[in-house]
Amino acid sequence: MTDTWDHIGFVISSQYRVAVLSRLAEGPATPSQIAEDEEIGIAAVSHALTSLRDRGFVDLLVSEDRRKGRVYGITERGEDLWQEIEQQGLLDE
Template sequence: MNDLWDTAGYIASSRYRVSVCKYLDREGPELPSRIASKLGFAQPHVSRALSELRDRNVVELLVPESQQKGRLYGLTREGKQALTRLRGDAASVSVSFVEERSFPHDSLIDHLCDEHGEELRLVVARNGDDSDVFVASEDVQKRYDEQSIARLIAALRAGETTIDDKLMDVPTGENQFAVRGLEHSLLVRFSVDDDAEILVALEPDADVNVPAFIDACRRRLKD
């Protein structure tokens, strides 16, 4: 995944980051307090989003660092490019939340629920532009709507590979297995055929071995 899609995925993984970027793109440079007021967010959420986005060179502070009042923020060129790419590709993604028995591979859901229980967040079956999403809990359902999942899929599917070879032998609980897309989650992605794939989101501290995890999932897909 190239740097621009990496940035787009990072924006997509938080509704606060997405909303702040869209606001700055639409309205231009603004103060954190005004952004929070206009978006209806608590200011700490906006301030944190701006700090995170600034660390990734998505937004920039337009006044001297020493200035404590009137701290205006605006999108960088990279931020505008990432947001444009994210918007364009996400618009072509169709997302449907489904129950377990309506999921294209319900035996896979049975396996993941049995083996990973509380570690499981959601499972996505993508076929072309259409994606069916099984959400493991009401808490996760509240955090991710259809648009946020569409942005995630748009960002992820731009990559040519599913899992880097150098990461295949790394237990997913280790920090080296970086996850981009769902904030504070571990995402395992593998292909089913030429234009279909499975995305499984787990808790970040899930203790599974990637090759064994994928092999077990593939066996279930054949059931």
């Protein structure tokens, strides 16, 4: 459970990671779709995606070689973590 809390703390310590994970919990999206839907900058989205992907919470759903139209999705691990964050009521709404 300590690991889970470490991961939860990692996600909720950044409004951008929260926004990206929240959006991807609804379904796969490109960085520009996430930025538009969540009304945040593309650079913040890219940074959040990279850090979430490094921890295995999101994944690139198209070829790594692709530069345009990169689609990201939440992993099962990310989905479990997101559900835990919501169940614990840890989001500032």
